[in-house]
Amino acid sequence: MGILEIKNVGKRFGGLQALSDVNLSVAENTVHAIIGPNGAGKSTLLNCLVGKLIPDTGSVTFQGQSLLGRKPHEINQMGVSRVFQTPEIFAELTVFENVMIPCFAARDGSFKLNALNAVRGQNDIKETAEAILEDVKMLDKRHMTASSMSRGDKRRLEMAMCLVQEPKLLLLDEPTAGMARADTNNTIDLLKEIKEKRDITMAIIEHDMHVVFSLAERITVLAQGTPLVEETPENIKGHPKVREAYLGE
Ligand code: ADP
Ligand code: MG
Known part of the structure; x- marks a missing residue:
């Protein structure tokens, strides 16, 4: 069984069946990409996973x-x-101040925290923030104002803030949308580094095939609200159904 199991999920908006019969299993510690044309239902599906939408049918x-x-x-x-x-x-805050915020929130109980609670009393919050910044290779930038950084580094900082909570499953909705190539590559490297160091599962919605093929171990193609194919990256490239639905060929 996967860490995330989506079974027979359906979601309707008025007359539009945005999702139907969605079955998807995300295996623990893998990167699973969900791709598909605009309007396929990718964001709707993600919203059903995080409590922003409640599916009409099925289970998650x-x-x-x-x-x-x-x-x-x-x-x-x-x-x-x-x-x-x-x-x-x-x-307006520095990189370091940004990371201190979730560290304080964790200590004060706003977030459920595993590692931070374990080290509470031995390690102070400052050390925790520094360790996480070192993890995402931003320690040398800790005094920079967040707004002055590249988009790739902003993503790095956001991930550092997120990692304070020790997530088991990361859901990423087009994390490189609108980025220049250098920032996109920075983000790919970041996600690979995180994956190497932690027991973390990633489900990523992404348009950029360079990102998908750089990261994903499994790919699900969603078309008109329903999974069309689930495959490895090697098998998906020339898949006739995928070419038809996704590339419009
Ligand atoms: P994708 O992320 O794959 O581009 P979406 O999940 O955003 O697709 O949208 C799937 C379909 O559902 C689209 O036709 C979209 O217009 C429709 N849709 C999405 N959200 C809503 C909503 N809140 N109300 C009505 N229709 C919606
Ligand atoms: Mg979307």
Whole structure:
């Protein structure tokens, strides 16, 4: 069984069946990409996983526990974190101050925290923030103002803030959308580094095939609200169904 199990999920908006019969299993510690044409239902599916939308039918379980009917912050506390297209950081603060915020929140109980709680009293928050910044290779930039950084580095900072919570499953909705190639490559490297160091599962929605093929171990193609194919990257490239639905050939 996967860390995330989506079974027979359907979601309708008025007359539009945005999702139907979605079955998808994300294996623990893998990177699973969900691709598909505009309007295929990718964001709708993601919203059904994080408590922003409730599916009309089906079930969604994370580590065997149902996510349906839970509030977004509860799902977050269970170990599911979402990364948005635009990094969610505090622009006027320095890199270090940005990372201190979730560290304080964790200590004061706003986030459920594993590692940070374990080291509480031995390691102070400053050391934790520094360790996480070192992890994402931003320690040398800790005094920079967040707004002055490249988009790739903003994404790095956001990920550092997110990692304080020790997520088990990261959901990424087009994390490189609108980025220049250098920032996109920076983000690919970042996600690979995180993956190497941590027990973390990633489900990534992405348009950029360079990103998909650089990261994904499994790829699900969603078309008109339904999974069309699930395959390895090697097998997906020339897949006739994929060419038809995704490339319009
Ligand atoms: P994708 O992310 O794959 O581009 P979406 O999940 O955003 O696709 O959208 C799937 C379909 O559902 C589209 O036709 C979109 O217009 C429609 N849709 C998405 N959200 C809503 C909503 N809140 N109300 C009505 N229709 C919606
Ligand atoms: Mg979308």
